[in-house]
Amino acid sequence: ASTRNAPGTAPSAGFVQVRGARENNLRDVDVDVPRDAIVAFTGVSGSGKSSLAFGTIFAEAQRRFLESVAPYARRLIQQGHTPQVDEITGLPPAVALQQRRGAPSSRSSVGTLTTLSNSLRMLYSRAGLYPTDAQRLESDSFSPNTVAGACPRCHGLGTAHTVTEATLVPDVTLSIREGAIAAWPGAWQGKNLRDILITLGYDVDTPWQSLPHEARDWILFTAEQPVVEVTPQRDRIAKPYQGRFWSAKSYVLHTLADSKSQSQRERALRFVESGPCPVCDGSGLTPAALAVTVVGRSIAELNLMPLTGLAELLRPTLRPGAGAQTAEPGIEPTDAAVTLTRDLLARIEVLLELGLGYLSLGRATPTLSPGEMQRLRIATQLRSGLFGVIYVLDEPSAGLHPADAEPLVLVLEQLKASGNSVFVVEHNMDIVRRADWVVDVGPLAGAGGGAVLYSGPISGLAEVTDSVTRQFLFPAAPESESAPEAQPAAVRTPARWLGLHGVTRHNLQGVDASFPIGVLTAVTGVSGSGKSTLVSQVLADAVRLALHPDVDASVASTVTAPDDADGDDDLGDSPGAQEPRARVDRITGLEAVDRLVRVDQKPIGRTPRSNLATYTGLFDAVRATFAATETARSRGYGAGRFSFNVPGGRCETCLGEGSVSVGLLFLPGSYTPCPACQGSRYNPETLEVTYRGKSVADVLGLSVAEAVGFLADVPAAARSLATLSEVGLGYLRLGQPATELSGGEAQRIKLATELQRARRGHTMYLLDEPPTGLHPADVRLLLAQLGRLVDAGNTVIVVEHNLDVVAAADWVIDLGPAGGDAGGRIVATGTPDAVARHPHSRTAPYLARRLA
Numbered sequence: 128a129s130t131r132n133a134p135g136t137a138p139s140a141g142f143v144q145v146r147g148a149r150e151n152n153l154r155d156v157d158v159d160v161p162r163d164a165i166v167a168f169t170g171v172s173g174s175g176k177s178s179l180a181f182g183t184i185f186a187e188a189q190r191r192f193l194e195s196v197a198p199y200a201r202r203l204i205q206q207g208h209t210p211q212v213d214e215i216t217g218l219p220p221a222v223a224l225q226q227r228r229g230a231p232s233s234r235s236s237v238g239t240l241t242t243l244s245n246s247l248r249m250l251y252s253r254a255g256l257y258p259t260d261a262q263r264l265e266s267d268s269f270s271p272n273t274v275a276g277a278c279p280r281c282h283g284l285g286t287a288h289t290v291t292e293a294t295l296v297p298d299v300t301l302s303i304r305e306g307a308i309a310a311w312p313g314a315w316q317g318k319n320l321r322d323i324l325i326t327l328g329y330d331v332d333t334p335w336q337s338l339p340h341e342a343r344d345w346i347l348f349t350a351e352q353p354v355v356e357v358t359p360q361r362d363r364i365a366k367p368y369q370g371r372f373w374s375a376k377s378y379v380l381h382t383l384a385d386s387k388s389q390s391q392r393e394r395a396l397r398f399v400e401s402g403p404c405p406v407c408d409g410s411g412l413t414p415a416a417l418a419v420t421v422v423g424r425s426i427a428e429l430n431l432m433p434l435t436g437l438a439e440l441l442r443p444t445l446r447p448g449a450g451a452q453t454a455e456p457g458i459e460p461t462d463a464a465v466t467l468t469r470d471l472l473a474r475i476e477v478l479l480e481l482g483l484g485y486l487s488l489g490r491a492t493p494t495l496s497p498g499e500m501q502r503l504r505i506a507t508q509l510r511s512g513l514f515g516v517i518y519v520l521d522e523p524s525a526g527l528h529p530a531d532a533e534p535l536v537l538v539l540e541q542l543k544a545s546g547n548s549v550f551v552v553e554h555n556m557d558i559v560r561r562a563d564w565v566v567d568v569g570p571l572a573g574a575g576g577g578a579v580l581y582s583g584p585i586s587g588l589a590e591v592t593d594s595v596t597r598q599f600l601f602p603a604a605p606e607s608e609s610a611p612e613a614q615p616a617a618v619r620t621p622a623r624w625l626g627l628h629g630v631t632r633h634n635l636q637g638v639d640a641s642f643p644i645g646v647l648t649a650v651t652g653v654s655g656s657g658k659s660t661l662v663s664q665v666l667a668d669a670v671r672l673a674l675h676p677d678v679d680a681s682v683a684s685t686v687t688a689p690d691d692a693d694g695d696d697d698l699g700d701s702p703g704a705q706e707p708r709a710r711v712d713r714i715t716g717l718e719a720v721d722r723l724v725r726v727d728q729k730p731i732g733r734t735p736r737s738n739l740a741t742y743t744g745l746f747d748a749v750r751a752t753f754a755a756t757e758t759a760r761s762r763g764y765g766a767g768r769f770s771f772n773v774p775g776g777r778c779e780t781c782l783g784e785g786s787v788s789v790g791l792l793f794l795p796g797s798y799t800p801c802p803a804c805q806g807s808r809y810n811p812e813t814l815e816v817t818y819r820g821k822s823v824a825d826v827l828g829l830s831v832a833e834a835v836g837f838l839a840d841v842p843a844a845a846r847s848l849a850t851l852s853e854v855g856l857g858y859l860r861l862g863q864p865a866t867e868l869s870g871g872e873a874q875r876i877k878l879a880t881e882l883q884r885a886r887r888g889h890t891m892y893l894l895d896e897p898p899t900g901l902h903p904a905d906v907r908l909l910l911a912q913l914g915r916l917v918d919a920g921n922t923v924i925v926v927e928h929n930l931d932v933v934a935a936a937d938w939v940i941d942l943g944p945a946g947g948d949a950g951g952r953i954v955a956t957g958t959p960d961a962v963a964r965h966p967h968s969r970t971a972p973y974l975a976r977r978l979a
């Protein structure tokens with residue numbers, strides 16, 4: 128047993144008692160974790176914190192819950208897995224709030240996610256001011272997602288597509304036969320429509336612009352669909368047939384509304400103008416719903432307002448006597464109205480406390496960052512009325528400015544005060560310090576970790592010498608031997624600058640920003656201040672467009688990214704496509720950059736066929752090495768034989784996946800190792816070929832750290848492996864499927880892939896919170912790597928909250944002062960020392976403390 132409970136805290140009732148946990152790298156862990164407390168799970172990345180908190184405790188709670196529900200209900204719930212553990216006692220039900228990107232459904236919004244929209248609709252239904260003679264509406268009528276509420280014109284979508292002669296016929300000098308009607312389908316269908324027009328007596332050989340007006344109008348816009356007997360042109364063998372005519376307009380609108388094919392719909396979009404629906408002004412609601420007001424506004428107006436503004440409007444209505452005088456536009460002063468408003472306001476206040484006041488209820492969830500999503504979920508749980516459950520959270524501080532950490536702790540304390548346990552996997556020591564209890568896992572990652580080094584009140588960790596966490600919680604403590612050394616801060620002075628002048632997008636209004644070239648810059652500011660807008664959107668787009676002027680910007684977003692193999696990842700992530708583009712008046716200094724790379728946290732692949740070894744390219748070297756062995760040569764096996772993605776060497780039962788899906792009917796999404804290859808992915812003949820005693824499947828099972836030694840003689844692989852270790856990924860297995868990697872791990876793999884090809888250059892690297900998921904010890908490794916990129920002549924710009932990174936930057940651009948409309952300005956810019964002294968920067972006091 129590897130527990131060390133603090134003296135005097137004999138576990139008893141009130142503890143979750145874990146015995147013999149062996150999930151992933153856990154080494155037969157016994158640990159007692161208190162309930163009704165805030166417990167922080169700490170340890171370097173890969174040490175096993177998540178395997179304990181999520182993989183064991185949460186997974187077991189969920190498994191028990193599933194056992195308790197009827198089998199027919201069970202299949203509706205995503206099947207959890209059975210953790211490797213001997214016994215857990217004292218385990219209440221658990222709720223996991225992990226960081227996930229918003230569901231790509233564009234109809235889900237801040238309001239629907241938090242259920243605030245339901246309350247607001249109820250308020251309008253029950254307590255709104257209706258026009259005289261108007262009937263009261265059901266609350267459903269205030270939702271564009273219901274039959275009762277949807278705008279009759281746009282069906283609740285809020286956007287309307289209009290076609291004009293100009294959008295349908297881009298080149299009026301062409302004849303119909305030459306393809307004037309670009310919006311028509313291609314191939315046979317297009318010829319069919321043309322032949323119908325010939326049958327109907329239209330001239331298809333005159334340039335479009337010379338056709339009579341009525342003919343052009345009918346061909347493009349008619350709603351009629353005459354069916355005529357068509358004799359195919361040219362093709363003398365084909366028989367006459369009955370053909371139905373579609374005008375270009377009906378064809379395009381029909382395709383947009385009903386086509387199952389994404390690519391056909393995308394093509395059709397090229398021939399329409401999209402804009403807010405003129406009937407509902409983009410709200411998706413009916414005129415009757417829009418006529419109802421609360422505090423003098425329609426529900427559509429309140430939906431677009433930042434939560435801060437919404438709260439300001441609602442607060443006065445709760446003052447005694449408010450609304451009683453009907454002259455003031457308020458709410459109907461009924462008891463129901465007051466109760467509804469009070470509840471709504473209380474829930475909005477929680478979001479304000481969590482620093483989310485800049486969001487509006489109508490904001491689509493795909494545009495939110497994972498940190499914003501998680502905080503919305505936490506706030507929603509606060510009001511759920513659940514008690515006696517364990518909340519398991521994954522780095523709730525991700526994306527939070529230090530100024531917002533304190534309110535987060537208060538909200539976690541409220542969850543506890545309502546009778547729950549709060550377990551957080553956390554790297555932010557300011558949050559860890561505020562926990563009641565800490566479970567430190569380690570000492571190292573992967574096979575070097577997996578033990579509980581300490582479980583007890585925070586202060587006791589000061590005595591645990593093999594903990595890497597200790598020195599970061601107690602800065603006076605001596606450095607652990609296993610911690611990487613802090614890098615002395617080299618001061619670099621920028622010589623050149625890239626200037627964006629007059630930037631306008633979201634809350635940035637005519638901002639001028641200068642980014643130094645050839646140094647490490649941190650862009651800081653509270654959540655919602657405009658950091659991502661400035662860096663990930665405006666700067667990225669501007670540089671991309673300048674480097675690839677010939678490529679449409681929406682396409683260009685995938686051109687330079689190292690992960691463009693999986694370009695469709697961009698779809699869910701750039702909902703900005705419908706937004707107006709950023710405006711930048713002028714860009715200067717672009718000649719200093721010849722390549723742009725975004726190192727982001729998007730997955731590196733979506734199928735288990737993509738893994739660490741294939742993504743980094745090191746698997747090519749491994750396959751070549753196996754093909755060069757004597758056995759392989761004598762049998763005529765080439766490198767392709769050692770791929771699990773093509774027939775030949777792979778197991779044909781599972782087609783190289785290593786697992787097969789089982790029980791399709793009862794347990795959807797449940798997999799078991801392939802019975803034919805036992806999960807190895809290869810057929811027995813392939814596995815007979817060995818290199819230094821290991822088969823190709825064995826090599827995929829090695830961790831990066833193990834492979835460093837094993838593949839030392841394979842230079843191409845050794846280089847990759849060295850960089851992977853340097854970014855702190857030594858614990859990952861080579862065959863680790865892309866689907867099992869966290870966002871932070873994916874980002875570090877991309878970084879390693881870049882470092883491996885790094886040459887002296889003029890590349891600009893943009894990173895968004897690279898320390899996400901990293902222990903402070905790992906942040907040191909990361910900083911050393913970023914330093915290497917800069918020293919090679921490149922420019923690195925990070926959007927950052929982590930003060931260790933900000934302090935180590937050469938330059939800081941601090942946005943603010945607050946979020947949303949109260950932000951969007953550059954408050955301070957300069958070296959970290961200079962910004963730390965700025966009187967109006969919210970980052971300054973925290974940075975000053977860190978630099979002290």
Ligand code: ADP
Binds near residue numbers: 151179858
């Ligand atoms: P932490 O949360 O401390 O970063 P994890 O619990 O995620 O660490 O990982 C601990 C170890 O288990 C690592 O070596 C990791 O590679 C491994 N691991 C994590 N998830 C899986 C999985 N699904 N399958 C196999 N190994 C895994």
Ligand code: ADP
Binds near residue numbers: 660661
């Ligand atoms: P930060 O990165 O500093 O947290 P953001 O750049 O994400 O800030 O946000 C700045 C402002 O722009 C906020 O008011 C935010 O609500 C708004 N905003 C950001 N993205 C979008 C979007 N896709 N649609 C509408 N508003 C947005």
Ligand code: ZN
Binds near residue numbers: 411
């Ligand atoms: Zn409409």
Ligand code: ZN
Binds near residue numbers: 779784806808
């Ligand atoms: Zn198989």
